[in-house]
Amino acid sequence: MDFTRYKKGTASVWAGEMYSFSEGSHTPPIYNSVTFAYDDLDEWYEAARGNRPGHIYSRNTNPTVQVLEEKIRVLENAEAAISFATGMAAISNTLFALLKPGDRVVSIKDSYGGTSKIFLEYLPKFNIEVQLCETTDHEEIEREIAKGCQLVYLESPTNPTLKIIDLKRIALAAKKAGAVTVADNTFATPINQDPLELGVDIVVHSATKFLGGHSDTLCGLICGKKELVGRVFQFREINGASLHPETAYNVIRGMKTLELRVERHNDNAMKIATYLSRHPKVDEVFYPGLESHHGHEIAKRQMYGFGGILSFTLKGGYEEVKALLHNMKFVHLAASLGSVNTLAGPPRTTSHVELTEEQRRQLGISESLIRYSAGIENAEDLIGDLEKALTF
C-alpha cells in the first residue's frame, strides 16, 4: 500500500495494518512465538533462503514486530526500516555495522550521552577516529567533513539546550565527501521533521520516547535506503538486539496517537516556553519555537512543529532548582522524556550526571538548568502549577 498521498495522522494508524489479521482480529496479534512451523520441508527451505515470504526465528523477523517496522517506514517515507530492543541498540548497531577500522566519523559535541560514550570510548578502541565539532558551528562541521570521513552523525534538536543543526546543509556536505549521514530524530519525531527528505541517509529513533509515548516500553528504530538498512539488519540478526513482540505491540499502540500527542506536546511546550520567558525568576529559556532562540530560523525551515521539550535556567543556582522542582505537582522528577506525563529534571542529575561541574559549564550546561518535557496535560494547569511553584 502506497501511503505517499495520505497524511501522517492516517499513516500512523493504518500503516502496516492494511490487511486482515488472523481470525479477523482488529488489532495486530502479538505473535509470542520464537519459531515458525512449516508443513512442507521444501517451503521451509525456500522461506529460510529468502525466496518466499515467511518467518523462521524471531531474533530475525516476527510478524508483530514487522507491523511496527512498516509503520515507521511509512512515517519516515523510507525504503526500509528495522527495530531494536532500545534506542541505544539502534544507534550502536548502526555505527558498528557501517564502520570499520581506519574509518573517520564527524559528529557534534551535544549528541545524546550514550551516543557520545560510543564516540569517545568505544569507536577509538576499534581504531575509528571521531571528530566532535561545536554543535552549531556549521563551518567547522563542513571543514571536518571535507577533510574526509565515512560517516556523519547528527542530532537536532539536541539535548538539553535544544540546539538546531541545518540538516540539509550538512547532509549535502557529507554527500559531496561520499559519507553516509545518520540523524537521531528522537526529539522531533516524524510528525515534526523529515530528515530523509533533507538528504539524511539513515534516521535513528529512541522509540522509548515520543513514538511509544507512555514511558512504559524501551525500543529503537532505524529507517533509510534498503541497502544501508539491510547491512544493519544483518548485523542485528547476529548481534541479537531484537525487539520483543509484546514490546512492539506497545509501540504500535502508542504510534496510533502519535500525531495527536505531538500536536499537543508542541502546543504545550510553546505556551510554557513563552510563559517562562516572561517570568522574572527565569534567566533564559531554550526552545526553538521562540524567536529569541539562536536556531529559530533554521528550525522554522526544517521543522513542522518545534517539539515538546524545552529547558530553562533560573536566576540563582541549584538551590532554586530544588525549590522549584519540589514545589511542582504535575511533574515526575525523572530521567527520560516524551511521555504523556510531564517529566522534568536538571541535566546535573540526569543526562550529564557523569560530568564534573566544570565539564558541564564547558558544554554550556548551567547548574540552574532544568529540562522540561511537556506532557499532554492541559496547558493552563501546567502553567498554573509553574506559577505557584515559582513563588519560592
Ligand SMILES: *Cc1c(COP(=O)(O)O)cnc(C)c1O
Ligand atoms: C533516550 C535517547 C536515546 C537512547 O534511547 P534508549 O531507548 O534509552 O536506549 C538516544 N537518543 C536520544 C536523543 C534519546 O533521547
